[in-house]
Amino acid sequence: xxxxxxxxLVINERLIFxxxxxxxxxxxxxxxxxxxxxxxxxxxxxxxxxxxxxFPEVSEVEVVRHYARLSTWNYSxxxxxxxxxxxxxxxxxxxxxxxxxxxxxxxxxxxxxxPLAQGxxxxxxxxxxxxxxxxxxxxxxxxxxxxxxxELTAILMMRAALAKRGNPRKKILIxxxxxxxxxxxxxxAGYAVDNIKSSEAGVLDLGALEQIVTGDVAALMVxxxxxxxxxxxxxxxxAGILHAKGALLYMDGANMNALMGIARPGDxxxxxxxLNLHKTFSTPHGGGGPGAGPVAVKKELEPFxxxxxxxxxxxxxxxxxxxxxxxxxxxxFYGNFGVMVRALAYILAHGGPGLRKxxxxxxxxxxxxxxxxxxxxxxxxxxxxxxxxxxxxxxxxQKGVHTGDIAxxxxxxxxxxxxxxxxxIVHGALMIEPTETETKRELDRFIEAMTAIAHEVESDPQMxxxxxxxxxxxRVDEVAAARKPVLRWKPA
Amino acid sequence: MLDAIGxxxxxxxxxxxxxxxxLKQPLDLPKGISEYEIVRYFRERAAExxxxxxxxxxxxxxxHFRPVLVDNVVARGEFLTSYTPYQAEISQGTLAxxxxxxxxxxxxxxxxxxxxxxxxxxxxxxxAAMMAVRATGKGRVLVxxxxxxxxxxxxxxxxxxxxxxxSEFAYLPEMGALDAEDLERKMDGLTAAVIVQSxxxxxxxxxxxxxxxxxxxxxxxxxxxxTEAVSLGILQPPAAADIVAGELxxxxxxxxxxxxxxxxxxxxxxxxxxxxGRLVGQTVDSRGNRxxxxxxATREQHIRREKATSNIxxxxxxxxxxxxxxxxxxxxxxxxxxxxxxxAKAHYLAGRVKPRFGGRFFNEFVARVEGxxxxxxxxxxxxxxxxxxxxxxxxxxxxxxxILLCATEMSRRADMDRVAEVLA
Numbered sequence: 001x002x003x004x005x006x007x008x009l010v011i012n013e014r015l016i017f018x019x020x021x022x023x024x025x026x027x028x029x030x031x032x033x034x035x036x037x038x039x040x041x042x043x044x045x046x047x048x049x050x051x052x053x054x055f056p057e058v059s060e061v062e063v064v065r066h067y068a069r070l071s072t073w074n075y076s077x078x079x080x081x082x083x084x085x086x087x088x089x090x091x092x093x094x095x096x097x098x099x100x101x102x103x104x105x106x107x108x109x110x111x112x113x114x115p116l117a118q119g120x121x122x123x124x125x126x127x128x129x130x131x132x133x134x135x136x137x138x139x140x141x142x143x144x145x146x147x148x149x150x151e152l153t154a155i156l157m158m159r160a161a162l163a164k165r166g167n168p169r170k171k172i173l174i175x176x177x178x179x180x181x182x183x184x185x186x187x188x189a190g191y192a193v194d195n196i197k198s199s200e201a202g203v204l205d206l207g208a209l210e211q212i213v214t215g216d217v218a219a220l221m222v223x224x225x226x227x228x229x230x231x232x233x234x235x236x237x238x239a240g241i242l243h244a245k246g247a248l249l250y251m252d253g254a255n256m257n258a259l260m261g262i263a264r265p266g267d268x269x270x271x272x273x274x275l276n277l278h279k280t281f282s283t284p285h286g287g288g289g290p291g292a293g294p295v296a297v298k299k300e301l302e303p304f305x306x307x308x309x310x311x312x313x314x315x316x317x318x319x320x321x322x323x324x325x326x327x328x329x330x331x332x333f334y335g336n337f338g339v340m341v342r343a344l345a346y347i348l349a350h351g352g353p354g355l356r357k358x359x360x361x362x363x364x365x366x367x368x369x370x371x372x373x374x375x376x377x378x379x380x381x382x383x384x385x386x387x388x389x390x391x392x393x394x395x396x397x398q399k400g401v402h403t404g405d406i407a408x409x410x411x412x413x414x415x416x417x418x419x420x421x422x423x424x425i426v427h428g429a430l431m432i433e434p435t436e437t438e439t440k441r442e443l444d445r446f447i448e449a450m451t452a453i454a455h456e457v458e459s460d461p462q463m464x465x466x467x468x469x470x471x472x473x474x475r476v477d478e479v480a481a482a483r484k485p486v487l488r489w490k491p492a
Numbered sequence: 493m494l495d496a497i498g499x500x501x502x503x504x505x506x507x508x509x510x511x512x513x514x515l516k517q518p519l520d521l522p523k524g525i526s527e528y529e530i531v532r533y534f535r536e537r538a539a540e541x542x543x544x545x546x547x548x549x550x551x552x553x554x555x556h557f558r559p560v561l562v563d564n565v566v567a568r569g570e571f572l573t574s575y576t577p578y579q580a581e582i583s584q585g586t587l588a589x590x591x592x593x594x595x596x597x598x599x600x601x602x603x604x605x606x607x608x609x610x611x612x613x614x615x616x617x618x619x620a621a622m623m624a625v626r627a628t629g630k631g632r633v634l635v636x637x638x639x640x641x642x643x644x645x646x647x648x649x650x651x652x653x654x655x656x657x658x659s660e661f662a663y664l665p666e667m668g669a670l671d672a673e674d675l676e677r678k679m680d681g682l683t684a685a686v687i688v689q690s691x692x693x694x695x696x697x698x699x700x701x702x703x704x705x706x707x708x709x710x711x712x713x714x715x716x717x718x719t720e721a722v723s724l725g726i727l728q729p730p731a732a733a734d735i736v737a738g739e740l741x742x743x744x745x746x747x748x749x750x751x752x753x754x755x756x757x758x759x760x761x762x763x764x765x766x767x768x769g770r771l772v773g774q775t776v777d778s779r780g781n782r783x784x785x786x787x788x789a790t791r792e793q794h795i796r797r798e799k800a801t802s803n804i805x806x807x808x809x810x811x812x813x814x815x816x817x818x819x820x821x822x823x824x825x826x827x828x829x830x831x832x833x834x835x836a837k838a839h840y841l842a843g844r845v846k847p848r849f850g851g852r853f854f855n856e857f858v859a860r861v862e863g864x865x866x867x868x869x870x871x872x873x874x875x876x877x878x879x880x881x882x883x884x885x886x887x888x889x890x891x892x893x894x895i896l897l898c899a900t901e902m903s904r905r906a907d908m909d910r911v912a913e914v915l916a
Contacts, residue, residue: 013588015588015591015592015595016592016820017592017595020823023825024823025825025826026561026820026821026822026823026826027821027822027823027826027829027830029826029829029830029833029901032833032837033904033905034836034837034840034908035836035840036832036836037832037836037839039726039832039835042835042839042852043697043726043852043854044852046728047727047728047852048726048728049724049727049728049729051824051828052599052600052725052824052827052828053599054599055599055600055823055824055827056596056819056820056824057823057825058820058823060561060821063561063817063820063821064564064565066820067565067568067589067813067817068565068568070584070585070588071568071570071571071585072570072585073582073583073584073585073588074570074571074582074584074585074586075574075579075582076569076570076571076572076573076574077569077573077574078569078570078573079569079570082575084575087575089575092572092573095527095530095531097572098531099530099531099534099535100748101563102534102535102538103543104538104539104541104542104543105534105537105538105541105748106746106747106748107555107746107747108541108542108747108748108749109547109549109553109555109747109749109879110553110747110749110750111549111551111553111882112541112542112545112547112549112879113870113874113879116541116542116545117541117542117749118541119536119537119539119540119541120537120541120749122540123537130521133519133520133521134519134521136515145611145612145615145751145752145806146611146804146805146806147805147806148793148803148804148805148806149611149615149803149804152803156649156652156653159653179794180792180793180794180795180796180797180800180805181793181794181805183793183797183798184796184797184798184802184803185803186798187798187799187800188622188650188653188654188802188803189653190652190653190654190655193797193798231508231509233508233509233510235513236510236512236513260519261515261518261519262506262509262515263509263514263515264515267513267515268512278806284572284573285573285574285575285576286566286571286572286573286574286808286809286810286811286813287574287575287576287577287583287586287809287810287813288576288577288586288608288770288806288807288808288809288810289576289609289611289752289806289807289808289809289810289811290611290751290752290754290806290808290810290811291806292752306649307645321886327649327652328645328648328649328652329614329642329645329646329649330615330649330650331612331614331615331646331751332552332612332613332614332640332642332643332646332750333553333642333749333750333751334749334750334751336751336752337748337749337750337751337752338746338748338749338751338752339752341534345530345534348524348525348529348530348533349525349526349527349530350524351521351522351523351524351525352518352519352520352522352523353518353519353523353524354523355519355521356518356519360502360503360505361502363502363505363506364493364494364497364502364505365493367497367499367505368493368496368497371496371497371498372496383508384505384508407579408579408581411579411581411582416575416579416582417579422794440493466778468581468582471581471582472584473581473582473584473777473781473783474581474777474779474781475581475777475778476580476581476775476776476777476778476783476784476785477775477777477778477783478775478785478787480775480776481773481774481775481785481787482773482787482788482789485764485771485773485787485788486773486774486775487591487594487605487606487764487772487773487774487787488591488594488595488598488604488605488606489591489592489595489774
C-alpha cells in the first residue's frame with residue numbers, strides 16, 4: 001500500500017498586520033525603578049521619531065495562534081524525510097537544543113572577561129580539536145558563519161599564503177559540478193574563475209588538469225565526494241599536480257558525511273577545507289539558517305587564520321590578537337557559538353566509532369535507494385555512489401515531465417523533494433541524499449513513491465506536471481513574483 | 493539492505509576507494525556518551541562561565557529581556573527543522589514569516605525594501621559596502637572611526653582583494669560624534685560609500701543628515717549602520733541613508749558568546765537588484781490564492797555563480813523569526829516604551845557617572861575613569877558580582893582611560909548605584 005497525503009485542516013491566516021487594531025497590546029514591562037526621561041529633552045526633538053506606521057498591534061493569544069498556524073504550512077524534518085542531495089538533512093537531536101540554551105552559555109557576552117568565559121572557550125577549543133582530528137588537518141577556525149563564508153575565508157588565507165611566497169596568482173579552477181558558492185566566493189577574493197570539465201566517469205580529469213595548471217593558478221576547489229556523490233579517486237594525483245606547480249588544493253566539505261572515520265582530507269592532499277556544521281554535524285537548518293562554516297587548514301596556512309586565535313596560557317584559555325600574518329576578521333566576535341555547542345554535543349554523543357557508523361549508514365542508505373530506483377530512472381554516471389546518488393529525468397522527459405515536476409509530485413506522497421536540476425553537469429538532475437538517520441521503512445516508502453510516480457508519468461503525465469495536488473497551496477507563480485516584485489506588505 | 497544492493501558488508505561499498513586515501517586507524521576521539529552525560533558536560537562548562545553577574549557590557553551585544561513567546565514559537569519543529577524555503581508549496585510558513593520580517597524592517601528603518609537577513613551586522617556592513625561599489629561603479633569606501641571597531645576589521649578583510657580601498661575619518665573628541673570637516677576633507681569623486689553608525693560605537697546619536705549631504709554632494713551613497721535595534725523604537729529612522737545595515741541581536745537573540753546573530757540590509761527601491769541575500773516576494777498559486785516565494789534569485793550565487801551579487805547562501809531564518817516574534821509581541825507601543833525605559837536607565841547611570849562625550853546618547857555612553865585604571869575598576873566591580881563596562885584601550889588608544897557603559901531595561905538601580913560608587 002502506498003501512502004499518499006490526505007487533506008488536513010489548514011487554517012487560513014492573515015498577515016500579522018491584518019490582525020492589528022489600535023491599542024491592542026501583547027507585552028508587559030515592569031515599572032521603572034529610576035525617574036522617567038523626556039525623550040525630546042534627552043535626544044533632541046529632531047532625533048525623536050513619530051509612531052512606527054503600521055507596526056503590529058496584537059494581543060498575546062493572537063501572536064501564539066498566528067505563528068502556530070503559519071508553522072502548520074511548513075514541511076519539516078519533524079514530519080518527514082528530506083532527500084535533498086548535498087544538504088545532508090539529518091535528524092537534529094533535541095538534547096543539542098537543551099544544552100545550547102543553558103543560561104551561562106546562552107547569556108554569555110562576547111566581551112565578558114576571559115576568566116569568566118573559560119567554559120565557552122573550552123567548548124570552542126574542544127570542537128576545534130575534534131574537527132581537526134576528523135579531517136586530518138592541523139588547525140581549525142570556527143569564525144565563519146556559514147559554508148560560503150568559510151570558502152571565502154579559506155580562499156583569502158590561500159591568497160595570503162601565496163602572496164607571502166611571492167605571488168598571489170590570478171585564477172581559481174572549479175569543476176563544472178561545483179556548488180555555485182565556489183565561484184562566487186573566489187570572485188569576492190579577487191580571483192578569476194576557470195571552469196574545468198569532468199571526465200566521462202564524472203570525476204576530475206587528470207590530463208585536463210595537468211594542462212590547465214599553470215603558474216597563474218592559485219588553487220583548485222573540489223568537492224569530495226563530488227556533487228554526483230562520487231569519490232574523486234584521483235584526488236592524491238590531483239594534489240600532486242597542483243603542489244608541483246605551487247598551487248593549493250581546496251576542498252568543499254559539504255559532503256563530509258561520506259568520509260568520517262573512512263578517509264581524511266588532510267591525508268589525501270587537501271590544504272584547506274570548510275565544514276558545514278548544519279549538515280554533517282546535525283545542527284538544525286531553521287528554515288535557512290543559522291549555520292556555521294569552520295575552516296580546517298594544514299600547517300602552512302595556520303599563520304593566516306582569522307583573528308583572534310585561542311591559546312592556552314598557564315592554567316587558562318586566552319585570545320591571541322597578535323598574529324601579523326592573519327587575514328584579519330571575517331566576522332565580529334568568535335563565530336556562531338550557539339551552533340558550535342550543538343555540533344560538539346553531536347560529536348560527543350557519537351564519539352569516534354559512532355561518527356564512522358554515521359558514514360557507513362549514510363552510504364548504505366544512498367546505495368539502497370540507488371538500487372531501488374535504477375529500474376525506473378536514468379543513472380547517467382555508473383561510478384559507485386557514496387552518500388548520495390544522482391539520476392536524470394531523461395526517460396520521463398520523453399513524456400514532457402521534468403525533474404521539477406517529479407519533485408512536486410513527491411510532495412503528494414509526503415516527502416520533501418530531492419535537489420532539483422543540480423549538479424548542472426547532469427541535464428534534468430534528481431539528486432538524492434537520504435542521510436543515515438532514515439529507517440529502512442522510510443527508505444522503502446520513498447522508493448515506492450518514486451516508483452509510483454514513474455508509472456504515473458507513463459499513464460497520466462499531465463497530472464504529474466500540475467502537482468502538487470494535496471497541499472493547501474498549489475503551484476506557486478514564481479515568474480509573476482519576479483516580474484513585478486512585491487517585497488513587503490502595504491495597507492490596501 | 494545489503495542483499496538488495498548485492499554487497500556482503502557495508503565496508504564493500506567503500507572498496508573502490510584507493511588504498512592510499514583510507515584512514516588506517518580509528519579516529520582519535522573517545523567513544524560516544526549518553527544524553528545524561530552530554531547535559532552534565534555542558535553544565536560543567538557553563539559553570540566555568542560567569543554566573544549570576546549583573547552586566548553593563550554593550551558594544552554591539554545587548555542584554556534585553558526575551559519575551560517567553562519567542563522560544564515558544566521557534567522551538568516548534570516545523571520552524572526549527574525545516575529547510576530553506578525553495579519549495580514554496582510546503583514552505584509557506586517560513587516564507588510568510590520572512591515576508592512579515594522584511595515588512596517590519598522597512599517600517600523600522602524607513603527604507604523601501606529589506607532582505608531576508610544576513611549572517612550578522614558586521615558582514616551585513618561589508619556586504620552593504622560592496623553593494624554601494626556595484627551601484628555607483630566607484631571603488632573607495634570611507635568609514636567613520638566611531639563605527640564598531642570589529643565591524644571595520646571585517647570590512648577591511650572583505651575589501652582587501654577587491655580594489656576597494658577603505659579609509660577612515662575622525663570623530664569629534666568632545667562630542668563623540670563624527671567629524672564632518674574631516675569627512676568633507678577626505679571625500680572625493682572616487683568614493684562609492686560613506687559608512688556611519690548611529691547610535692555609534694560610543695552610544696552617541698550621530699549626525700546622519702550631515703553625513704548624507706556630504707556623501708551625496710560627491711555622488712557617493714550613505715550607508716547607515718545600527719547595532720542597537722531597540723534604539724529604532726524611539727530614534728528617527730535613518731531616512732537620509734541609501735542603504736541601512738544593522739544587527740538585530742537586541743530583538744531577543746540571546747548573546748550566546750557572540751553568535752549566531754542576525755544582520756539586515758534595507759535600501760531604496762532603485763537598488764533592489766544590487767542587494768545581496770535572499771528576498772521573499774508575494775505572488776499567487778495556481779488557484780489564485782495569495783502565496784509567497786523566494787524571488788529575484790538571478791542575483792544569487794546558485795544562478796549567477798561568479799557574477800552573483802554575493803556568495804551568501806544561508807540567511808538566518810530562525811533568528812529572523814525570533815526577531816519577528818519580538819517585534820510582534822512588543823508592537824507599536826511596546827517597542828517605544830521599551831526604548832524609553834532604556835533611555836531612562838542609561839540617563840540615570842550617566843547622571844551619576846559623568847559621560848566623556850557631549851553628544852546625545854541612547855542606552856550607552858563612554859565614561860572616563862579618573863585616578864584609576866579601567867581594569868582595576870572592573871576588578872573591584874567583579875568582586876561585587878558586576879561585569880563593568882568595556883575598557884576602550886584595545887580599540888582606541890586615545891581612550892585608554894575610558895570604558896563604554898550600557899544600561900538596558902534589565903539594569904537595576906541598585907547595581908547602577910554600585911557602579912557609580914566604584915567609578916567615583
